[in-house]
Amino acid sequence: MARPARISRALSQNFLADRATAEHVARLAVPHGRQVPLLLEVGAGKGALTARLAPRCHELHAHEIDPRLVPKLRTRFRATPQVRVIAGDFLDTRPPRTPFAVAGNVPFSRTADIVDWCLRATALTDATLLTQLEYARKRTGDYGSWTLLTVRSWPCHDWRLVGRIDRRRFSPVPRVDAGVVRIERRRTPLLEPAALHDWRKLVELGFSGVGGSLHASLRRAHPRRRVDAAFRAARLDQRVLVGEVPPDHWLRLHQELSS
Missing domain, CATH: 3.40.50.150 (Vaccinia Virus protein VP39)
Known part of the structure; x- marks a missing residue:
């Protein structure tokens, strides 16, 4: 039963x-x-x-x-x-x-x-x-x-x-x-198809926790001066937790670090 x-x-x-x-x-x-x-x-x-x-x-x-x-x-x-x-x-x-x-x-x-x-x-x-x-x-x-x-x-x-x-x-x-x-x-993606691979690499690196912070994680693939400039452009504090970064700010980080 x-x-x-x-x-x-x-x-x-x-x-x-x-x-x-x-x-x-x-x-x-x-x-x-x-x-x-x-x-x-x-x-x-x-x-x-x-x-x-x-x-x-x-x-x-x-x-x-x-x-x-x-x-x-x-x-x-x-x-x-x-x-x-x-x-x-x-x-x-x-x-x-x-x-x-x-x-x-x-x-x-x-x-x-x-x-x-x-x-x-x-x-x-x-x-x-x-x-x-x-x-x-x-x-x-x-x-x-x-x-x-x-x-x-x-x-x-x-x-x-x-x-x-x-x-x-x-x-x-x-x-x-x-x-x-x-x-x-999305009918029109926010990034060109050719940029999606680099986008995924950037996001996965940021969420990896390597280095103890998002800023430190991104520095493993980019010079500090570029990461600093990207954070300023995205209006992000260097101490921000990775989960607190909204997707539109990630887009600005990607724009600055891939240019």
Whole structure:
């Protein structure tokens, strides 16, 4: 009798249990009443979010890893021609070559892998993901600090925290609230493609902690006078912690150190 609960915990399943919340998340995923040509849903679950996303899509691929839920999903949406229920692990899916969006109530334990999949997908336009609130706040700078992943991907992707969902809107109720992260691929990257390799090297060096500070880390690859000048141009104190540097200041550092 306890098997379904054990499976739910193993898959990190917390289903949306509130129609108004599902509608709110669908509006965040497809804003301004638009329709998207192709949307991939991560973790369709019992279909609460699927039902709200379907009218906003020309084609919706609803991915569900739990084999117990797939037949119910297919029965529920058999009269909704734009919905295709796909059984299996979303991470095994090859990203489409044509523009597409992603949305979903992400299993908390698999958030990092799903986000990485989205960032690697060159045809992705945007992703709207329910994650643990802590993850959402860290990735979007909501604490006043920024992570390596966010800064490294910033020239090509914009990160925003667009919502907070009370944990009681899920079943079973998780221990923490959820946040809604929206990641949008920039139509025009902030850097030229040829500069992205040097950007990643600079950011990874800065976050390496080598030398004990951002200023000291960057001095391992650049003369002190150039690092000093870059910090002045970016209006940064030499004692600033690496996580406290916003992405736009990183862009100025890169501009000064690569010129």
